[in-house]
Amino acid sequence: MAPAPILTTHDLARTFETKHGTVEAVRGIDMHVERGEILGFLGPNGAGKSTTLKMLTTLLAPTRGRASVDGLDLAREPAAVRRRIGYVAQTSGTDPNETVHGELVFQGRLYGLARAEATARAEEVADGLGLGALRSRTCAQLSGGQKRRLDIALALVHRPALLFLDEPTTGLDPGSRADLWDLIRHVRGERGTTVFLTTHYLDEADALADRLVVVDGGRVVAEGTPHDLKTTHGGSPEATLQDTFIAITGRGPRRDEPAPVAV
Template identity: 70%
Template sequence: MPIISTAGLARTFTGRSGPVEAVRGIDLTVRPGEILGLLGPNGAGKTTTLRMLTTLLPPTGGAATIAGHDLVKDPAAVRRRIGYVAQSGGLDPQETVRSELVLQGRLYGLDRTRATGRAEELAVDLDLTELLDRPTPTLSGGQRRRLDLAMGLTHRPEILFLDEPTTGLDPGSRADLWALVRRLRDEHGTTVVLTTHYLDEADALADRIVVVDQGTVVAEGSPAALKAAHGAATLQDAFLAITGRGPAPADTTPVAV
């Protein structure tokens, strides 16, 4: 059974100049323990799709099931089974690393003792132990991103959504985050859905790629299969061909390879 399944998932915004179809019908299936890369140009609908799948934005059309629960009918059950790390993070500048992690545990219903223990456990897993008493504004970009991830993992979610998780990170921090994502999949069976503009990142991490353009899925497959299907040496070349931004013409029908 897929852990994520959507059919015609859509979101239309109403503006002063009329309706805007940000997502026009996403059909998506994600297997348990899979790392799925959700790619697309700016404005393609990636973040809107993630916000719908994480219950932050109600869909205006279609249906979705997350970890066996209907996205619209039972959003509370969906939230208990997912973690979400947004592009900008959400750290409180008045808190330390420890207090942020303990508070997150308390928000998920842990008592103070269990929340403190979980904070220390996550600090070990994400190399934050020496930073536990540091105020969050003193952290580097890579350290802040690791703390964002720790907060998203507090309740041991079955599914982790990452929206452009390595934007602004140095190469070493990016490599550390890649290793963490792989470890979550390999050791804990966590399903990971990530968006990124770094095509090398998607190539290195994702078991499967879904390319979204103008609010619909235009291609999907493993990185190797997408490159082979478009005669491309790199995933970036394949992406440019798929979206019509490269030398090869775009195909507007979904390509399953």
């Protein structure tokens, strides 16, 4: 019997009240993430990706619908959900004056680890993610790629089952991006961690994701493996995602014409 998905959502939605009226940022997301896979979450700006991610990481309550992480209800058991997930935001939240080792130990302590356990875990994660030689450096002394590596290490200190990465390679040079791709593969391959990846880079989604979910207008408009999407929507299995072009249009009236999205 196949294991249950680690993440499921049903009709997950979020509206906001503004001075101009109600804004439907997410209009009903239905999706699942299998255990041990890398899921690529794609869509144009304003598609609802960030709002969805905030709901899935318990930072924003849904207006309607439901979701579960590792069998735990997102709305009823948010604290338990947070213990099972790691989250790497678009911007780093590290203390520039703290050392790499100090940040990792502090993160472990925040998750309730005893000091000895947090120290041991900090050493283990630093060595496993290529930060061992940087333990004594302050965060301000790290390069952009090293900081992102530390951000991922911090998200893994408490051994989460599901890791959320929000555009982790934005702003990195090509070499640092390639290194981070290898790290993400390592996290999934060696540690068995499920990865939920949002990205604007189509080559990144093509290279890393086992499966893709594309959103626009607050709804899922396409999903499948990169191979399936390229084959179904006019490309070929040998093409890159950049070579495959899908015109995504949301349902209902829009004030402007939606721009095609290449996936």
